[in-house]
Amino acid sequence: MSSLLQPDADSFWSEQIIGLNYLTVAILVGLFLFATMVRFLTMWAAPKLLKKIISSDSIQSKTVKDSDKALGTAAGAGVSLYILNALIELHAQDGNSFILPGVTESLLPNVLQFVFAFALVIWAFRLVSIVQDVVELFDKDGELDGSERTLISAVESILRFLIIALGAVFIADSLGFNLTSLIAGLGISGLALALAAKDTISNLFGATTVLLDRPFKVGDWVIIDSTEGEVMEISLRTTLVRTAADTVVTVPNANLVNTPIENFGKRRWRRWQSLLHLDLNSNSEDVASFCDGVLELIKSSTVTVKHESSWCQVSTLSVQSLDLSLNLYWDVAGGAPEREAKEKFLLGVMKLAQDKNLKFFDARMMQNS
Numbered sequence: 108m109s110s111l112l113q114p115d116a117d118s119f120w121s122e123q124i125i126g127l128n129y130l131t132v133a134i135l136v137g138l139f140l141f142a143t144m145v146r147f148l149t150m151w152a153a154p155k156l157l158k159k160i161i162s163s164d165s166i167q168s169k170t171v172k173d174s175d176k177a178l179g180t181a182a183g184a185g186v187s188l189y190i191l192n193a194l195i196e197l198h199a200q201d202g203n204s205f206i207l208p209g210v211t212e213s214l215l216p217n218v219l220q221f222v223f224a225f226a227l228v229i230w231a232f233r234l235v236s237i238v239q240d241v242v243e244l245f246d247k248d249g250e251l252d253g254s255e256r257t258l259i260s261a262v263e264s265i266l267r268f269l270i271i272a273l274g275a276v277f278i279a280d281s282l283g284f285n286l287t288s289l290i291a292g293l294g295i296s297g298l299a300l301a302l303a304a305k306d307t308i309s310n311l312f313g314a315t316t317v318l319l320d321r322p323f324k325v326g327d328w329v330i331i332d333s334t335e336g337e338v339m340e341i342s343l344r345t346t347l348v349r350t351a352a353d354t355v356v357t358v359p360n361a362n363l364v365n366t367p368i369e370n371f372g373k374r375r376w377r378r379w380q381s382l383l384h385l386d387l388n389s390n391s392e393d394v395a396s397f398c399d400g401v402l403e404l405i406k407s408s409t410v411t412v413k414h415e416s417s418w419c420q421v422s423t424l425s426v427q428s429l430d431l432s433l434n435l436y437w438d439v440a441g442g443a444p445e446r447e448a449k450e451k452f453l454l455g456v457m458k459l460a461q462d463k464n465l466k467f468f469d470a471r472m473m474q475n476s
Contacts, residue, residue, distance in 0.1 A: 138187050146183035150175040177230040184223035191216055220281035228274030235266045316364055327372030376412050376436040383431040384468035393463045400459045405435045410448045412438040428468035
C-alpha cells in the first residue's frame with residue numbers, strides 16, 4: 108500500500124494542481140465514487156436484509172424504506188471518513204505522496220464527520236417511531252391501552268432527546284468545538300435544571316416506575332392512599348383517578364413510588380355472595396332440586412371459576428322465609444362485564460324457580476295475610 112502511494116517525483120502522479128498532486132485528486136475522486144457506491148448499495152441491500160429478519164411491514168418501512176437515503180448517506184460518509192483518516196495517518200507515518208493542503212486536511216474529515224453524524228441523527232430520529240410497532244408486535248391482546256400509549260410516548264420522547272443530545276455532541280466535534288468545555292457546560296446546566304425541576308423529575312421517574320412495573324392500567328379500580336376509584340389516565344406527571352362520586356383526583360406520580368396500591372383489576376376472580384329468600388311453605392324436595400339446579404347454572408357458565416368452592420345451600424330457616432346462601436366466583440375483567448354476567452345468571456335462577464313452582468319470599472304478601 109505504501110509503495111503505491113509513493114510514485115517517482117518526476118512521474119505524472121506527482122504533478123500538482125491547486126495544491127494537490129494528481130494521485131491525491133485520483134484518490135479523492137475514487138473515494139467519492141466509492142462512497143456513492145456504498146450509499147446506493149446500502150439503500151438496496153438494507154431493506155432486503157431487514158425483510159429476512161423482521162416480518163412486520165410497518166417496522167421495515169419506518170426502519171429502512173422511509174429512511175434509506177439517510178441511512179445510505181451515513182454509511183457512505185462513515186466509510187469514506189474511515190478510509191480518509193487511514194490515508195492521512197499513513198502519510199504522517201511513511202511520508203507517502205497522498206498530500207492534502209493544511210486547511211483541507213483538517214476540513215475534509217470534519218465535513219465527512221458532519222455529514223455522517225447529521226445523516227445518522229436523521230435516520231435515528233425517524234427510527235424512534237418504531238417503538239409503537241415493537242410494542243404492538245409483542246402486545247398479547249393486540250390493542251394498546253392508555254398506559255401503554257403513555258409508555259410509548261415517554262420512551263419516544265427520551266430516545267429523541269438522547270439522539271439530539273448525542274448528535275449535537277458529534278456535530279459540534281465536527282465543527283471544531285471544544286468538547287471538554289461543551290460537556291462541562293452541559294453538565295453544569297443540567298445540574299441547575301435538575302435542581303429547578305426536582306418535582307417534575309420525581310414525577311417523571313414515578314411515571315416510569317408505574318409504566319414499567321404496571322401496578323395498574325387505565326380502567327382498573329384502585330385504592331391509592333385514601334383515594335379510591337377508576338384509573339382514567341396515566342401521564343408523565345400525574346395519574347387521574349375518577350372516584351365513585353364522579354370526582355377526579357389528580358395523584359402526582361412521585362407519590363406512587365412509595366405508596367401501597369390496592370388494585371381490584373388484578374383480582375384473579377370476583378367473589379359474589381348473596382341470599383335467596385324462598386317462601387316458607389316451599390316443598391323441601393323442590394328446594395333441594397332448585398339448589399342443585401342453581402349449582403349447575405354456576406358450573407355451566409363460561410364466566411365463573413372455582414366451581415369446587417361455589418355453593419347454593421339452605422342457610423337459615425326463619426319465621427318468615429327459607430334463606431338460601433349463594434356463593435360463586437366471576438371470571439370477568441371489570442364492573443360492566445360482571446353486571447352483565449350477574450343479570451344473565453339471576454334471570455336463569457328466576458326461570459329455574461318458576462320451573463320448580465317455587466316462590467320467593469315477599470314481605471308485603473305476609474303482611475296482607
